[in-house]
Structures are given as structure tokens and as C-alpha cells.
Amino acid sequence: MPPRASPTSALRLRRFYTSRAAVDTPPPVSHSRGAPNGSSASLPPKRKQRSTWTQRLLVLGLIGGGVYAYDKKFNASAITRSLRTGYIGLLCTLDYKLNFSPEKANEINELHERVAKRLRWVIDTNQGLYLKLGQAIGLQAALLPKPYRDAFFHVFDNAPSVPYEQVVQVFRSDLGIDPMDVFGEFSKEALASASVAQVHRAVLRPEAGNPDQVVAVKVQKPAIAKQMEWDLFSYKSLMWLAQKAFDLPLYFVADYVSSQMRFETSFTMEAANARKCAALLAQTPELRDDVYVPRIYGKEDGYPESDRILVMEWVDGCRLNDKKQIEAWGLDPREVMDLAIGLNGAMTFSWGFVHCDPHPGNILVRPHPWKKGKPQIVVLDHGLYITLRxxxxxxxxxxxxxxxxxxxxxxxxxxxxxxxxxxxxxxxxxxxxxxxxxxxxxxxxxxxxxxxxxxxxxxxxxxxxxxxxxxxxxxxxxxxxxxxxxxxxxxxxxxxxxxxxxxxxxxxxxxxxxxxxxxxxxxxxxxxxxxxxxxxxxxxxxxxxxxxxxxxxxxxxxxxxxxxxxxxxxxxxxxxxxxxxxxxxxxxxxxxxxx
Known part of the structure; x- marks a missing residue:
């Protein structure tokens, strides 16, 4: 058994090993110059601040990317569209505030061109209800500088259609069925497409008692329901911004126009409007034989009807302004226009119930079914009506x-x-x-x-x-x-x-x-x-x-x-x-x- 060390010896041994440890242990490595494993606590203040901002930007980027991906996949890009609109609205407002001045009077046309191109870009990119808003601007463009007339002339053209798969999704979502569960035939390609909906040609099933009856099926584009409230919010925000920026009382129309656009996206409302128009025509002897509203096939007839699906009688005809076809049928253009203008007059002054979208594609012309050599006009798209007090x-x-x-x-x-x-x-x-x-x-x-x-x-x-x-x-x-x-x-x-x-x-x-x-x-x-x-x-x-x-x-x-x-x-x-x-x-x- 080894002899026991005295307290004094033990103290000397501790001092010896402590001093050896200090000699043998290497000094700590400084990470201030980019060592791979350094902690932020040891960074100098400026480097530490940059590192913190980098982390924050990375987190924000990840969150933004996630929101964008969710918005695109599940929300029809409604948020992205609104942000795009807000950016363009602010950019145009700043451009006018900075550059619309006496000192730059010779550059005002270039200013209008820049702003008109930006507005056209955001309408063309966003599509949907933005096309309706673009049409509202286009209808007032006669009073605006020339660049706006050029930019918004195209908004009255057909809008792009959505693929057949999305049409099926709307049927399944609203009715729990596929188109072929109801119709004997259904065109996969849309025959016409507008800002809110598109039209497909279909044939009713023979067992429904209407053999070979051709119908038009109007289907709302699925993104509209998700985008509508965001789009209208963006529209009202821009009207408010324009009112504040340019000191013009513009916002007062925003609520009224927004409510009318909501009505226009409801096909249940459109069906009711069409039936009411047909009933009022039947009470107007000056027009009832010469103006026709296609029949609406609804639930009472055993056909699908929802806020996004509408089935109506198919009617062939040419556009109201197709002069070549009208004359080829031997019809008098004056009689055609007298009927169209007379219908608008009856709606305004007699009925107090006015179809507010009478562009040429919504009023067709055809030879009268039983009046030889006479025209009959056919009224389509009954989504936008106003009732006059x-x-x-x-x-x-x-x-x-x-x-x-x-x-x-x-x-x-x-x-x-x-x-x-x-x-x-x-x-x-x-x-x-x-x-x-x-x-x-x-x-x-x-x-x-x-x-x-x-x-x-x-x-x-x-x-x-x-x-x-x-x-x-x-x-x-x-x-x-x-x-x-x-x-x-x-x-x-x-x-x-x-x-x-x-x-x-x-x-x-x-x-x-x-x-x-x-x-x-x-x-x-x-x-x-x-x-x-x-x-x-x-x-x-x-x-x-x-x-x-x-x-x-x-x-x-x-x-x-x-x-x-x-x-x-x-x-x-x-x-x-x-x-x-x-x-x-x-x-x-x-x-x-x-x-």
C-alpha cells in the first residue's frame, strides 16, 4: 500500500497538473473571420447584424413562397392578383403625382401611355372580373386621352376558356354529377368564352322527353368564386386611392358597381332575369313577336341549375352588327336596329327593368320563324340587369x-x-x-x-x-x-x-x-x-x-x-x-x- 501523501504534497501536485493543462491545451480559435462553426454570439456587431437580417429575409422568403404556392394551388391566385393590382395602382399614382406638372407638359402623352400599358397589363394578366372592369373603363374611354382608347379596345374580345376538366369539377362540386350524367352529348371545347363563364353545346337525353333537343350550357369558370371578393376589394381600394390622390369624388360608384357585378356572377339570378324578361315581353304587343328570349331549363324541368351552371335553349343567329349576314338573309338593317333600340326603350321607360350589357354578342339576329322577310332578335346573357326606381x-x-x-x-x-x-x-x-x-x-x-x-x-x-x-x-x-x-x-x-x-x-x-x-x-x-x-x-x-x-x-x-x-x-x-x-x-x- 503506497504511502499517503501529505496535504502539502497534494497541493503541489494540483498546481503541477493545472500548469501542464494550461501548457498542453491549445488556445481557443477565433471565428470572427468566418470560421465554419462559430456562434453568432462571438461575431462582431456589424457581422452579427448582417447575419440576423439574412436569417429574417430567409424566413420571410420561405413564408412568402409558401403563401404564393398555397394561393396559386388552392385560392386561384386571388391574393397574388390583388398584390399585383396594388403595386400597379401605387406605381401609376406616383407616376402621375411626380410627372403631371406644367414643367413636363410636353411629356404628358408619354405619361398616359405608360399608365395605360400598365393597366392593360394587369387586366390581361389577371383576367376574370378584371376584364369586366376593363370593359367599364373601355366604355368610358371615349372621354379619356388616346392612349387609353388604344389600350382598352381589346377588352371586348373573347376571353380564354378553361379546359374541360375544370368544367367537370364545377359540375361535381355544385351538383355531384358529371356532364354526361345529364346530357346525351356535351362538347368538350367551349363554343364561346367571356370574362366570367363559357358556353358549351349539349344535347338532352331522349328519355327526358326532348329527343335531339340542342341546348347551350353556360358554366362559370371555377376561379371566379375564389377571386371575386378579392377582386372587388382591389377595385374599391383603387377607386378610394384615386379619389384621395387626385381630389375627385370617384368612390361613390364603387359599392353600386360591385353589387351589380356580384349579381352578374349568380346564374340563379340570371335565370330569374331571363324568365322575367320573357314575361314582360309577352305583355308588350309592340315587341312580343319580334323579340325572343331562349327558354331556360331549370330544376322544375329536371335539369341542373345552380349559381354556376345554367342550361338554356340553343338558338342560332348572327351578331347584331353583322351587316353582311343580315343582308345575305334579305333582312332590313333598319328594322333590326329599330327592334333593338325599341327593346332598350321599352325596358327603360315601360318596364323599369333594363338589360345593361347589350353588346353585339348578346343580341343575335335571325330570320323570323313565321314572318317571311322580317327579322327577329334574340336576347342572351341576362346576368346584368338593373331595376329602376x-x-x-x-x-x-x-x-x-x-x-x-x-x-x-x-x-x-x-x-x-x-x-x-x-x-x-x-x-x-x-x-x-x-x-x-x-x-x-x-x-x-x-x-x-x-x-x-x-x-x-x-x-x-x-x-x-x-x-x-x-x-x-x-x-x-x-x-x-x-x-x-x-x-x-x-x-x-x-x-x-x-x-x-x-x-x-x-x-x-x-x-x-x-x-x-x-x-x-x-x-x-x-x-x-x-x-x-x-x-x-x-x-x-x-x-x-x-x-x-x-x-x-x-x-x-x-x-x-x-x-x-x-x-x-x-x-x-x-x-x-x-x-x-x-x-x-x-x-x-x-x-x-x-x-
Missing amino acids: QSFREEYATLWRSMFVLDIDTIEKIGKKWGLGLDPNMFASAIMLRPTQVKPTGKKGPHPKKSEYELQLEVKAQFKAILESEQLIPKELIFLTRCQRMMQANNQTLGSPSSRVNVTAQWAARGYANSLTGSRALSAVGFQTWLKDRLQMVVFRFTLWVIDVAFWWTKLKQRWGSSDALGWEDRLQKQMESLARDEFGIEIDDTVFLG
Whole structure:
């Protein structure tokens, strides 16, 4: 057994081994110059800060990538589309705020081109409801600078269709069946495609009691349901941003337009609108034989019907503005346009129930099934209707009639009630889409030459003055003006065969007469009112006669005069352009409505 060490010896041994350990242990390696295994705690402050930001950016990138992947696969890229819209909206706003100035007056056209191209890009990229919003801009493009007219002309073309597999998904999701479970035939390729839906040709099964019955099946694109609320939020946000940035009261229309777009994506609502339109036609003897609404096949008939699937009768025909085919059938373009304009007049002034998308693809023409040599028009796409308030419908009919009987007091009264502080002549011209002078005024010469910047500031001031009482402006005017412009463009494309203003005025007179309560007989209203009614009727008919004479004189010049003679609507357009240039100093162009 070894001898036991004394305490003193033990202390010396500890000191010896401790000193040897200090000599034998290598010094710690510094990681401040990029050693592979260093901890962030040992980094210098600047290096440590960079490392922290790198980690944060990496985490954000991973989160962003995950959100993008989820959004694309499960949410139809709704968030991505909204972010894209927000980016373009901010970019365009900043561009205008920085570059729309007197110092850069000679660069304003280039500014408009940049902004128009960005807006076109975001509409073309996002598709869906953005095409509807693009059409809304396109319909107002006649009042915008030329780059916007060029950029938005294409939005009235067909939109791309989705593959058949996605159509099957909609059937399975809404009805729990495949298309071939219901139909004997079903085209896998869409025959037509719009911004919200596409149409397939199908044949009903013989056992349903309709052998070989061909139908059109309208199927909503599956992404619309997921994108709609995000898209409308983006639209309303941009309207709010534009209002704040440019000091113009623009946001007041956002809620109204958004609610109408929601209705347009509901095929249950569209089916109800189509049935109501057909019922109102049956009560209108002037139109019921010559205007047709295809039958809707619904649940009561044993066919599928949902908010995203609609089955209707298939009807062949050509587009309303297909002049070549109309004449090949031996039909009179004037009768065709008189029917289309008359239908719009009946909806506006008699029914108070207005189809607000009467572009040429939604109104077909075909030879009348039993009236030889006569046309019949077929009304499609009943998604977008507005119901006019009784009070507004009466005021609108009264306004049209007052413009023909030169009742200036009534015109001014209605204009003030609607919050439109316009000169009566300009107000009447804007409503009828033709130069109209109801109040004598001193002759004005053309505006002195102004820079592009000064002209557009003047336009902004005019619009701001008009829109300052936005709470009073009837929202119905947005869509009624749209309908008038579309009818004007359809008429113009066919060579202006119809006297649009007169046909509309006659329906307005019917609406005005129907709105009157009580008897208008001499014993009921007294001699003075009775005489005023008769005088106004004489003035009304005389004004219609004068316009008809001017219309037919233009037609004769067009037929027998020079080959470049302008048609009726073309002449009105030129006069409106001259009026806008002389009164406001701005240039307008209606060629955008000819699609």
C-alpha cells in the first residue's frame, strides 16, 4: 500500500497538473473571420447584424413562397392578383403625382401611355372580373386621352376558356354529377368564352322527353368564386386611392358597381332575369313577336341549375352588327336596329327593368320563324340587369320628353335634383348622346390653344364640379348611359340605318303618358293645363318630324351623294366632338364603342 501523501504534497501536485493543462491545451480559435462553426454570439456587431437580417429575409422568403404556392394551388391566385393590382395602382399614382406638372407638359402623352400599358397589363394578366372592369373603363374611354382608347379596345374580345376538366369539377362540386350524367352529348371545347363563364353545346337525353333537343350550357369558370371578393376589394381600394390622390369624388360608384357585378356572377339570378324578361315581353304587343328570349331549363324541368351552371335553349343567329349576314338573309338593317333600340326603350321607360350589357354578342339576329322577310332578335346573357326606381323612371321619361318640347324649366329642375350642375344644353346633349340646344345661348368661339396640361386641368375641374353632389346623382345613369352608347355604336356599325333618338323618344313619350295619374281631360285639369298638353304634343311631334327629315336627308346624301358621306350616327358623333371641343376644349372619340 503506497504511502499517503501529505496535504502539502497534494497541493503541489494540483498546481503541477493545472500548469501542464494550461501548457498542453491549445488556445481557443477565433471565428470572427468566418470560421465554419462559430456562434453568432462571438461575431462582431456589424457581422452579427448582417447575419440576423439574412436569417429574417430567409424566413420571410420561405413564408412568402409558401403563401404564393398555397394561393396559386388552392385560392386561384386571388391574393397574388390583388398584390399585383396594388403595386400597379401605387406605381401609376406616383407616376402621375411626380410627372403631371406644367414643367413636363410636353411629356404628358408619354405619361398616359405608360399608365395605360400598365393597366392593360394587369387586366390581361389577371383576367376574370378584371376584364369586366376593363370593359367599364373601355366604355368610358371615349372621354379619356388616346392612349387609353388604344389600350382598352381589346377588352371586348373573347376571353380564354378553361379546359374541360375544370368544367367537370364545377359540375361535381355544385351538383355531384358529371356532364354526361345529364346530357346525351356535351362538347368538350367551349363554343364561346367571356370574362366570367363559357358556353358549351349539349344535347338532352331522349328519355327526358326532348329527343335531339340542342341546348347551350353556360358554366362559370371555377376561379371566379375564389377571386371575386378579392377582386372587388382591389377595385374599391383603387377607386378610394384615386379619389384621395387626385381630389375627385370617384368612390361613390364603387359599392353600386360591385353589387351589380356580384349579381352578374349568380346564374340563379340570371335565370330569374331571363324568365322575367320573357314575361314582360309577352305583355308588350309592340315587341312580343319580334323579340325572343331562349327558354331556360331549370330544376322544375329536371335539369341542373345552380349559381354556376345554367342550361338554356340553343338558338342560332348572327351578331347584331353583322351587316353582311343580315343582308345575305334579305333582312332590313333598319328594322333590326329599330327592334333593338325599341327593346332598350321599352325596358327603360315601360318596364323599369333594363338589360345593361347589350353588346353585339348578346343580341343575335335571325330570320323570323313565321314572318317571311322580317327579322327577329334574340336576347342572351341576362346576368346584368338593373331595376329602376319608379320615381327615377318617371323623371327620366319626363326629361326625354321635355327635351323635345323645349321645356327648359323642367330640364333645369331635374338636372339640379340629380346634382348635375350642367348647362341645360350640355345636360340634354349628354342624355341623348347628340348635340341638343334647348336654351338659346350666345355664340361661343373655339377655345384658345392650350397646352395638354392646361386642357386636362380644365377637364378635371369640369368633372369635379359635376360630381361634387355625388350623393344626388342617380346611380342608374351609369348603366343607362352605357346602354345608350352601346346602341349608338351598334347602329353606327350597321351604317346608321335607324333614327335612334326618335325611336327612344317615342318610348319615352309612352313612359311619360303611363306615369301620369288621373285624367288629363279638359274637365279634369282645366283649360290652361289642357291647352298646354296639346301644345306640347304638337311641339313634340314637330321636333320628331324635323329630326326625321334630317335623318332621311342624311340617308339620301349617303346613298346618292359622295362615297365618303357620313352616316347619321357618324354625323352626330362629329357634332358631339365639335361641341366638346368648343365648350370644354377636350377631344373625344367614340370609335372604342364599335367592337
